[in-house]
Amino acid sequence: MKWVFFLEALLLACFVLLSQVTAKNSEDIRCKCICPPYREVEGQIYKQNVSLKDCNCLHVVDPMPVDGKDVEAYCLRCECKYEERSSGTIKETSNPTVIVSYFQFTIIMYLSILGLLLLYMVYLTLLEPMLKRRLFGHSQLIQSDDDVGDQQPFANAHNVLSRSHSRSNVLNKVEHAQQRWRRQVQEQRKSVFDRHVVLS
Amino acid sequence: MVHVSEQCLNVTSLLCLKCTFCSLLSGVYEESNGTSRTAGMNGNGPSRLVDPLEDPLPGVGTYEDFNTIDWVREKSKDRDRHREITNKSRQSTVALLHSISDAFSGWLLMLLVGLMSGALAGGIDISAHWMTDVKGGLCLRGFWFNHEHCCWLSNETTFQERDRCPQWQSWAELITGKSEGPFAYIMNYLMYIFWALMFSFLAVILVRAFAPYACGSGIPEIKTILSGFIIRGYLGKWTLIIKTITLVLAVSSGLSLGKEGPLVHVACCCANILCHLFTKYRKNEAKRREVLSAAAAVGVSVAFGAPIGGVLFSLEEVSYYFPLKTLWRSFFAALVAAFTLRSINPFGNSRLVLFYVEFHTPWHLVELAPFILLGIFGGLWGALFIKANIAWCRLRKTTCLGHYPVIEVLVVAALTALLAYPNSYTRMSGSELISELFNDCSLLDSSQLCGYKQVSVDNSLADRPAGPGLYTALWQLALALVFKMMITVITFGMKVPSGLFIPSMAVGAIAGRLLGVGMEQLAYYNHDSVIFKGWCSQGADCITPGLYAMVGAAACLGGVTRMTVSLVVIMFELTGGLEYIVPLMAATMTSKWVADAFGREGIYEAHIRLNGYPFLEPKEEFEHSSLAVDVMRPRRMDPALAVLTQEGMTVGEVESLVESTHFSGFPVVVSSESQRLVGFVLRRDLLISIDNARKRQDGIVSASQVVFTEHTPLLPPDAPPPLRLRCIMDLSPFTVTDHTPMDITVDIFRKLGLRQCLVTHNGRLLGIITKKDILKHMAQMANRDPDSILFN
Numbered sequence A: 001m002k003w004v005f006f007l008e009a010l011l012l013a014c015f016v017l018l019s020q021v022t023a024k025n026s027e028d029i030r031c032k033c034i035c036p037p038y039r040e041v042e043g044q045i046y047k048q049n050v051s052l053k054d055c056n057c058l059h060v061v062d063p064m065p066v067d068g069k070d071v072e073a074y075c076l077r078c079e080c081k082y083e084e085r086s087s088g089t090i091k092e093t094s095n096p097t098v099i100v101s102y103f104q105f106t107i108i109m110y111l112s113i114l115g116l117l118l119l120y121m122v123y124l125t126l127l128e129p130m131l132k133r134r135l136f137g138h139s140q141l142i143q144s145d146d147d148v149g150d151q152q153p154f155a156n157a158h159n160v161l162s163r164s165h166s167r168s169n170v171l172n173k174v175e176h177a178q179q180r181w182r183r184q185v186q187e188q189r190k191s192v193f194d195r196h197v198v199l200s
Numbered sequence B: 001m002v003h004v005s006e007q008c009l010n011v012t013s014l015l016c017l018k019c020t021f022c023s024l025l026s027g028v029y030e031e032s033n034g035t036s037r038t039a040g041m042n043g044n045g046p047s048r049l050v051d052p053l054e055d056p057l058p059g060v061g062t063y064e065d066f067n068t069i070d071w072v073r074e075k076s077k078d079r080d081r082h083r084e085i086t087n088k089s090r091q092s093t094v095a096l097l098h099s100i101s102d103a104f105s106g107w108l109l110m111l112l113v114g115l116m117s118g119a120l121a122g123g124i125d126i127s128a129h130w131m132t133d134v135k136g137g138l139c140l141r142g143f144w145f146n147h148e149h150c151c152w153l154s155n156e157t158t159f160q161e162r163d164r165c166p167q168w169q170s171w172a173e174l175i176t177g178k179s180e181g182p183f184a185y186i187m188n189y190l191m192y193i194f195w196a197l198m199f200s201f202l203a204v205i206l207v208r209a210f211a212p213y214a215c216g217s218g219i220p221e222i223k224t225i226l227s228g229f230i231i232r233g234y235l236g237k238w239t240l241i242i243k244t245i246t247l248v249l250a251v252s253s254g255l256s257l258g259k260e261g262p263l264v265h266v267a268c269c270c271a272n273i274l275c276h277l278f279t280k281y282r283k284n285e286a287k288r289r290e291v292l293s294a295a296a297a298v299g300v301s302v303a304f305g306a307p308i309g310g311v312l313f314s315l316e317e318v319s320y321y322f323p324l325k326t327l328w329r330s331f332f333a334a335l336v337a338a339f340t341l342r343s344i345n346p347f348g349n350s351r352l353v354l355f356y357v358e359f360h361t362p363w364h365l366v367e368l369a370p371f372i373l374l375g376i377f378g379g380l381w382g383a384l385f386i387k388a389n390i391a392w393c394r395l396r397k398t399t400c401l402g403h404y405p406v407i408e409v410l411v412v413a414a415l416t417a418l419l420a421y422p423n424s425y426t427r428m429s430g431s432e433l434i435s436e437l438f439n440d441c442s443l444l445d446s447s448q449l450c451g452y453k454q455v456s457v458d459n460s461l462a463d464r465p466a467g468p469g470l471y472t473a474l475w476q477l478a479l480a481l482v483f484k485m486m487i488t489v490i491t492f493g494m495k496v497p498s499g500l501f502i503p504s505m506a507v508g509a510i511a512g513r514l515l516g517v518g519m520e521q522l523a524y525y526n527h528d529s530v531i532f533k534g535w536c537s538q539g540a541d542c543i544t545p546g547l548y549a550m551v552g553a554a555a556c557l558g559g560v561t562r563m564t565v566s567l568v569v570i571m572f573e574l575t576g577g578l579e580y581i582v583p584l585m586a587a588t589m590t591s592k593w594v595a596d597a598f599g600r601e602g603i604y605e606a607h608i609r610l611n612g613y614p615f616l617e618p619k620e621e622f623e624h625s626s627l628a629v630d631v632m633r634p635r636r637m638d639p640a641l642a643v644l645t646q647e648g649m650t651v652g653e654v655e656s657l658v659e660s661t662h663f664s665g666f667p668v669v670v671s672s673e674s675q676r677l678v679g680f681v682l683r684r685d686l687l688i689s690i691d692n693a694r695k696r697q698d699g700i701v702s703a704s705q706v707v708f709t710e711h712t713p714l715l716p717p718d719a720p721p722p723l724r725l726r727c728i729m730d731l732s733p734f735t736v737t738d739h740t741p742m743d744i745t746v747d748i749f750r751k752l753g754l755r756q757c758l759v760t761h762n763g764r765l766l767g768i769i770t771k772k773d774i775l776k777h778m779a780q781m782a783n784r785d786p787d788s789i790l791f792n
Helices: A002-021 A068-077 A102-136 A152-164 A169-194 B006-010 B013-019 B021-026 B071-088 B093-134 B171-175 B182-210 B219-226 B237-252 B260-275 B285-304 B307-318 B324-344 B365-398 B405-420 B430-438 B468-491 B501-525 B545-561 B565-575 B578-598 B603-611 B651-660 B683-696 B742-752 B771-781
Strands: A029-035 A044-048 A079-084 A089-091 A099-101 B137-139 B168-170 B665-669 B677-682 B705-707 B735-737 B756-761 B764-770
Touching: A099 A102, A102 B093, A102 B182, A102 B237, A169 B182, B071 B093, B071 B285, B093 B137, B093 B237, B093 B260, B093 B285, B093 B324, B137 B171, B168 B171, B171 B182, B182 B237, B182 B405, B219 B260, B219 B285, B219 B307, B219 B603, B237 B260, B260 B285, B260 B501, B285 B307, B285 B324, B285 B565, B307 B324, B307 B565, B365 B468, B365 B501, B365 B545, B365 B578, B365 B603, B405 B468, B430 B501, B430 B545, B468 B501, B501 B545, B545 B565, B545 B578, B545 B603, B565 B578, B651 B683, B651 B705, B665 B683, B665 B764, B677 B683, B677 B756, B735 B742, B742 B756, B742 B771, B764 B771
Parallel strands: B735 B756
Antiparallel strands: A029 A044, A029 A079, A089 A099, B137 B168, B665 B677, B756 B764
């Protein structure tokens, strides 16, 4: 039951944040008019930061390349579109004002998660066996009865490592959970990549 | 809380506590006058004594990996729970609030699923858009800007080259300083290949290292999960994280794949993870599958910006059982997701999909002929693609091609990049290609596809002959068509997340556009012929090639996936053109008929069959006249059915019987002479209960009697206490007689979601039919290898 109230509070916070984010910066709207070639005048693109009601040929095309009587014919060919860029800005109130675009935030977060995953993978495949070998040598390597997968020594390394220092219960639980996860991934890898049983 | 039951009146108080072990197991309170009605596990009558909100022994009632759930049991568990909450709600305000929040929890869960999926899809779109542009160059203002945003404010864009601006530099410019010339071209080419290889390599090693279940499309496995199969970890959090990250990488690497199928998988993962917050859905597998059906609708909704199409897709393609309640909830979730995506606005202008078109030009009845032609093409392409792809995937499963997944991905990515870069239509991503092909030419377009010759004075758009630009575009498109047709066959099914909606639509759009331009030119040069005279006179704008591209895309996608109604709805939600329903329907129906002539299965069913999942196809009919006795086990030469008797077996005998066979359940009979059926007990529950009893209950040894009856028989005073296991037994197993026709039996299995069914003869137990037996029998009838059914 407590969950429900907590969730609702979280949702409310999300909505508030979202409404802040959708506040538009003046840089994010524009009217773009594309005018094709007309007689001697070349094709041109005009952009201006105007609002929706002013988004037409007469307000945006400046300077007008043709004279008075041709303006109407010229403007008839032009296509004006009102465009919004959805970056949204999150302004922090402290000084100096830091403007972080929503898009930038997404991409930087994506790249950092990707980097973290790659680092974790490098750690699991390269650094752990080195650590284990340096601390214990080969004699304490306990082979499990299951298989001789290349990851198996690492599952035991955690066991051996954790027994040597007297860690608290929480860390032990984390070790256990990680080992269990490792075994699961290995099982999955066997069924998908080796035996081709699931997901051909 | 410990009640003294009648059996305990004759024994010591110590044993009394143990007698009630089984009642504590399910929370049954036995009355001391012995008129209790012990409840089995499949629900109870009106005099309900079990409290379903309490936890039974942990592990009882759960399923093993790669097994099918028991729909009947799950549904009745939920009904009992609901009844209990409703009864309790009259007692106090807290209980009333609890019942209201229980009713609300479904809607809250849908809201959360929609929000989370919409947010993730928005993130995926933004990142994929940026990363695709990284292959071409970088923005000097900040590396996180993609091409469009980089050139947003610049004033140096010209009409002819409206994509260029000085802030966006291609790799040749960044590295060598030159932007034209052969050296710059080669530099760009090499950097393109480098980035394609890098992205695909990262994708496949992440999948391999963290979540091997994240590869492929996901829709065949989700279909199987929704029919009752369990694949642990397939919808977990690591699969979600890895699928999201590697989907962006795979799409950006230029491989010929889409992101719609994986988005369905992502949405289902979100739903599965959020189900853990609510007890009602965490503990009940049937309720969870209702939420997963809705999540599949959400996936398509965020992929195409088509909420209604998403719900219909879930109904038609993915779900197995789709009650009306799920229809409304799926719609709500899809709407919330579409709203979230819209507010994130990844493509600007509040569009949801990159290829949103808005033309409304009318079409003429004579044009139905080329539309039907496109339908035939789509059907042929669909049948050919399915056969080729399944053959390639089978090669991957059986030969040494499957031992080198990383190298395979790298080779395919290199091949794709090598062949795709020279042709500008294959260099751009699939969505951009479709967007360009769907759009009709206006005066403002400077692309090659709109390179018509201006013959009329007033610069009108209609009725122009093709210029040299258009001819170049046509043969480039033809090459692109051949390339895409061949490369998609080997790309779909690789060990990276891959979808096939976009590649199929691209193939169809190219074919449609070619046909449309052909028709247009035919109309231009033959205004007086019989075909065009009435409606397509000189100077009239009668043929829109963009519409042909749209119809072609729908036809090809329909041929591959065999979707009908959902495809039409998705297409007109994409375009907003309700006047095009008739051409779309004509093309889709034609392509489905033509493709069905070559093989009845769509691509997802074909993959299910390739992997041997236990999926009982709901749309097929069972046409043979076999009887239940032909399919049941044991067959004539086999040893007799392994049964348990309701009393008289010891724990040791039961354990040895269970361990010597690999059956997942055992019927319980009155005695081995009479073979009258009492109930059915599952292997997993049996082993867990015996194991727990040995550890927790004193006195349970191998010589203890196992008792399935309500009242324990009188035992000699020195005998060890009995183990009462009535509570784990299903008291209402489904039975058919031996002369029941198989089509009725298959119907029963499908409609009720059974896993096994007992066969009786004159009231006596004869044998058992499981879902796997039915699938093997159907495979045999269709002359396929019955051993390809791998799971039970």
